[in-house]
Amino acid sequence: MAAIDKYIRQSALPHIWCPGCGNGILLAALLRAIDKQQLEQKKTVIVSGIGCSSRASGYMNFNTIHTAHGRALPFATGIKLANPELNVIVITGDGDSTAIGGNHFIHACRRNIDITTVIFNNNIYGMTGGQYSPLSPSGTIATTSPYGHLERPFDIAALAIAAGSTYVARGTAYHAVQLTDLIAKGIANKGFSVIDAITQCPISYGRKNKMGGPAQMMQWQKDHAVMVAAAAKMKPEELAGKFVIGELHKSDAPEYTAEYDKMIARLQGKGGEA
Amino acid sequence: MAAIDKYIRQSALPHIWCPGCGNGILLAALLRAIDKQQLEQKKTVIVSGIGCSSRASGYMNFNTIHTAHGRALPFATGIKLANPELNVIVITGDGDSTAIGGNHFIHACRRNIDITTVIFNNNIYGMTGGQYSPLSPSGTIATTSPYGHLERPFDIAALAIAAGSTYVARGTAYHAVQLTDLIAKGIANKGFSVIDAITQCPISYGRKNKMGGPAQMMQWQKDHAVMVAAAAKMKPEELAGKFVIGELHKSDAPEYTAEYDKMIARLQGKGGEA
Amino acid sequence: MALTINKKFCKGCGICVAFCPKQVLELDELGKVYEKAPEACISCGQCELRCPDFAIQVIKPAKEAAK
Amino acid sequence: MALTINKKFCKGCGICVAFCPKQVLELDELGKVYEKAPEACISCGQCELRCPDFAIQVIKPAKEAAK
Amino acid sequence: MKQIVLTGTGGQGLILAGIILAEAAVLDGKQAIQTQSYGPEARGGASKAEVIISDTAIDYPKVLDADVLLAMSQEAFNKYGAEVGAAGSLIVDSTFVRELKETPAKLVALPITKAAKEELGRDMFANIIALGAIVGLTQTVSRESLVAAVLARVPKGTEAKNTQAIDIGFRLAQEAQ
């Protein structure tokens, strides 16, 4: 932990998360990824929305902003566009990013603006006590689906890819080392990167859905995750009920703020046509 | 036209659209599709957002509602869920559905609620005089991209498919007969159907982008559209700069209001577990 | 005559003129459509199909004949 | 000792206990973690990696030895 | 104070004409205000631009009592024609305004768009011809300022044609007097 100590606001700890909540594990993974990429601390901005997960920004010793529910990406877009020198990392929940913030999410993907978004995906609205989210599996028991959730969840990776994101990966709290690596690669990508980080909410999801305690929920992650390479060799039947982790997509496309800077250079006669 | 006469509020004509605007052509295609499907007029509701295209609802002799910008789908969702007997058709612009309304769009896809959405896609904000939309091609000259648009457009079909829509098609104002057919199939689909209807805005798009007059813009549609069957046989190089029309996607998934009714039946002890 | 034209609705966009396979249609000096060559009309319906303003109706000759 | 435990931060979730490959850890009666079998610890770092509360730090013996 | 109202349909460039007229007044060293009203929606329908020119500060920005009203379409004539009284002039583009109603105003019918098409090859110069005619008839602004204001606004390469358009307007005005 020593390496990431300087990235933590020690005085803000202990954090507010419930015992066994996976958010702390993801936070540590993110900090290790930042360390791995050797981002300049003072040029790094952490932007979060609202939710249990989004409280993470408060524990991180950077320029940090805890915005409004669903709006981390617009704020982040303003920050990055106004000052492209800044490394901008967004922390968001599954509800924050795909319910109220779904539109901002697909538009950030489309613009391919150089922001790395880590979705703390616990399949539920944790902060408000367990309502279903757009990533809750069908059948989920939530306080607003007492008889089982009728809707289908998004395939967030497919959505991000269709919307234009140039790096999409999935990891879990259990696979914390791999997750660090996936986030680091997302940061390295010059464009909009999405890391779907699966985590456990023992209180607002686990209990109602009989998932057992925190350790059992992490065991579930271990048992149901399939590495992308392995998945490629598996039949659909074998993959049923499982989910794929690893780097799911990588592509090239012009990055928004770089294009903008080129336009400015062109207009100011400082650069050629680009 | 006789067949669709009864579906038109004659007293509201002539409509407000500019000379050569494709919206009138799409409107007629939609009315023919409704006629083809023999929807019961009084059980049919037309919901639109705000934009030139969304004014279409006012000319249609059904239960019609012209909502707020981007919000046609939430209104339509309320209408359909409250009374699943109603046939609900949404008319929306490219801005209305994918800019401000983008989130509602992907969520309606995800829920697979039985609504047919026709996007009057002119690649621009017509009503407000020609600002770029999320479907404006890169490089578009718009009043808010005087130096050429820097962003990439959505592939709206890919987005709808990734989000869960069970019927996705694309047509054009030029191919009005085929378009009628595609809309009719969308109406027939028990689930969320999207028809991306490409149309010309000679005033706010055509002029600035040197597309010529309305007829030339329709000629452009003719020249750049490739039928889905033909496209399947073409190489990517051959397809560059073209777009594919026809039925792009069809799949099966539980329809939201039907699932809801089953849940009610179950709770009221009227049906078995379903 | 196979066409019913509603000049009040016509906005003179020229779409029908451009896509009529038989060059039947033209715009007058007030910019409204008229049948320059009615005899050439084959009642194909293209003009009605593509007129954005509900200004043209094609009466199918088959029906006419049946009367 | 290879582990530094911050009892103030520990919330007793049991994750470290469950995933320690050597059954080194256990919760005390106040629900806080402690080293039941410190001698078994192989400094693998799993507990630090998965503790959500920054309550455990594993001091790598390699480093210790170097000092 | 001079109050001028320019009416017609959407695409005729009357708002631009209003702006140019007001800009010419500013070049003349006068006070000027230009406003427009849209229909209930942005698209199609009748369009209207107003210009007030005065030697002193102008409080109220809308025309209350028009000195000149230009009607470039039948619809605009029907809708706005009555807004000019006995003391004013009502200039109509006879290309489009075919059915005239009684008016107390001095009625001047000029073939504005016809002239644009026939003499300049494109009807898009009609608004500038109309300006020439208005200024020719009413001397609201100086001819030099009008020319300067027009040239400052029109696309490069069209200067000659636009100057010609002004001349045509003045000629039409003269012929009508």
Place this chain on the structure above:
Amino acid sequence: MKQIVLTGTGGQGLILAGIILAEAAVLDGKQAIQTQSYGPEARGGASKAEVIISDTAIDYPKVLDADVLLAMSQEAFNKYGAEVGAAGSLIVDSTFVRELKETPAKLVALPITKAAKEELGRDMFANIIALGAIVGLTQTVSRESLVAAVLARVPKGTEAKNTQAIDIGFRLAQEAQ
């Protein structure tokens, strides 16, 4: 009027305990109000439930002067312990509250959670034991109403254990007196 404050940490079920106590009072035919305060956020931290029981209508819903304060954690004890004065009782769960501070109140330390674990096998019954102890010590509500209120709230199949929990609470209270 009786004012009771139940404090502890998030997962200890003290808000439920407050509700049950108030419901027991209603069963007794009394007026009752139950409120809670959360920390700045919904998760973790100290939690507090308040109950007011009275024979007449209750205007003000918050406890101003506690007759009984229960502290089920050290943190809660530190934070809220001072809210009860000389006339009141301060009941602490000695399982968790190890460092006691001076208090003018009557201090009663009971091994509530310990008893739950040892006698009922699970600490989740601690809140019900606490209720038994409070009622045993203060007779705020009748024992029958307490039992009825508890049984109306707890999951099916746990009735016996919960009744036992109440008994344990009463026993602890008695032992303390």
Place this chain on the structure above:
Amino acid sequence: MTKARLMQGNQACAEGMIAAGVRFFAGYPITPSTEVAEIMAEELPKLGGKFIQMEDEIAGMGATIGASLTGVKSLTATSGPGFSLKQELIGYACMAEVPCVIVNVQRMGPSTGLPTSPAQGDVMQSRWGTHGDHGIIVLSPGSVREAFDVAVASVNFSEKYRTPVILLLDEVIGHMRERVELPDACELKLVNRKTPTESPETFQAYKPGDDGVPAMAPFGAGYYHHVTGLVHTHTGMPSGGGAVTNELVRRLESKINRAQKDITMYTEDGIAGADVVLVSYGGSSRAASAAMKLARAKGVKVGMLKLITIWPFPVELVIEKTKHAKTIIVPELNTGQLVGEVERYAGRERVVSVTRVDGELFEPEEILESILAAGGAK
């Protein structure tokens, strides 16, 4: 057997809505209003009604309006941040005259503020939060029982006047549990929107009746009318005409203002002969009542006007009930909002604003102090 129950304010609110006939709920969770949604999710499907959690508050508002257009009594619930987001569509409901109820359980703001702490900071917003002139009804209960009654009234008013009604709860009342005895369903007077008496051919969807309120045909009933947020004529079709605009915009406000008497709900206590009158509402009225009793015990003549209807502000009532008071005290859990209206209509000199904005309910002592200061000074 007594029907007495311990019940939470939010629950009483939800039960009142169901009792009043609400069968559709669309919303988005937010503390401290979430219980209302959760109860609806549990109860509505059992009654054949529909609950849907939408993707955000805007969508919740849109779906609520949409459902109401089919003839179903519809509800949404939220708190500050969500209430701000709903404002555009609340204005739509005003303009298109779609009956619906919006519960706003106020929490401490601005912005995210203190999500679990009480405040009454949205009082002015509930009147003025959407753009453009409009009329609106806002009710604020002061007890759990009132939360039930006001829920029923809000549905009734929304139906009767074809308008959105805001039920402005606060965290004090919303989260507090108290003993209540609720009326039987048969004791309730329920109001349903007027339906057309004319045939589809002659029916004009926005032609007001004598009460200023048009009849409403549900979608699907064969009336092919148009609904729009644009200014529209009696037929519902868009129009930019000055007379049409003036008539419509004024009517949207006047249909509510003229019904002020019908809409005004309040309680009073000891106004006659009072030197000091407390004008109070919502959760802070509980502290005000307690303070009043303490003051009376000290011999001060103090009365209370507790407003339940806060908008349209009951001008005549407030003037009437405060006219003999030497001092008018307005305690609010905000920096002074409704006090502005009291000052406007009762005159500034006599009015004392008592405010608290630290995320806690007043203590009775604080209000007592002001009463004593007023009682003593005169």
Place this chain on the structure above:
Amino acid sequence: MTKARLMQGNQACAEGMIAAGVRFFAGYPITPSTEVAEIMAEELPKLGGKFIQMEDEIAGMGATIGASLTGVKSLTATSGPGFSLKQELIGYACMAEVPCVIVNVQRMGPSTGLPTSPAQGDVMQSRWGTHGDHGIIVLSPGSVREAFDVAVASVNFSEKYRTPVILLLDEVIGHMRERVELPDACELKLVNRKTPTESPETFQAYKPGDDGVPAMAPFGAGYYHHVTGLVHTHTGMPSGGGAVTNELVRRLESKINRAQKDITMYTEDGIAGADVVLVSYGGSSRAASAAMKLARAKGVKVGMLKLITIWPFPVELVIEKTKHAKTIIVPELNTGQLVGEVERYAGRERVVSVTRVDGELFEPEEILESILAAGGAK
């Protein structure tokens, strides 16, 4: 050579913003404000600034706040429906004290209303549109030149007081073109937000200075502070403490109210000795001026107080300037909004509200009538 130009109100507003140092714009098009965005799209990149059209108004507001946090003066522009949507994040900017300017070019509402017609229907919303207590500055120009000046002032105030400032234009001024002579850049006094004088180690991001305003460190400068919409301490970290909450919420309002004098912009004409005083603002002041001159020609002693700053409502100024008037006339293109404040502070009896809501500007005659009625009656 004269610098006189014909210029549209929206353009003057945009040019004023640029002159005041705005280098970031994020918004979403909406009539009648779109020209502001369009000019920004054209001009900002030439100056190295940034324009972005976001996916909706909420995103436009979010990006504007985000950009400002990096130290760039930031702007957004909208009209009624978009202004309603921005309310939640306007509250965020209040709470997190992020300088930014929101232009709202008012159109006829409610809802979609009449998008191209003038109104002044958002006056109360501009003060109260977001949930929770907060302070805010709202300026409304009455001419094209004022649109420029007020744009500069709005940026300056936002920087000085670390607050969102609303520039409330109306369609009359926004779309009208008139002759203006604009000041040279060097004549303008520009204000920049205070930056920290302390080191990152000791700096407290929300510790107010003597003026109630904290210094602000731009992101990227090495100050690792936290920004949140939750109630927070001087460090910026969340806290639910009562004292912290009270201090913060009161300060958000008081830092602005205490600067009332600095913030208040107005013009006056012939107040001394006037029997009738017009209190006017924005586009309707143009008709009021014309009416005043007509009335004077008829011998009525009439003066005018034209408010440019409408919020915080200039209480002392209005009391002072109206104290000798027998009648106070408040003409507004709404059903009567700011008149409420005038009544509250000047007393109801003398105040006459003149309103118009048909989508047209007042004619001078209408206001004249009221002046004559007042002038005659007394």
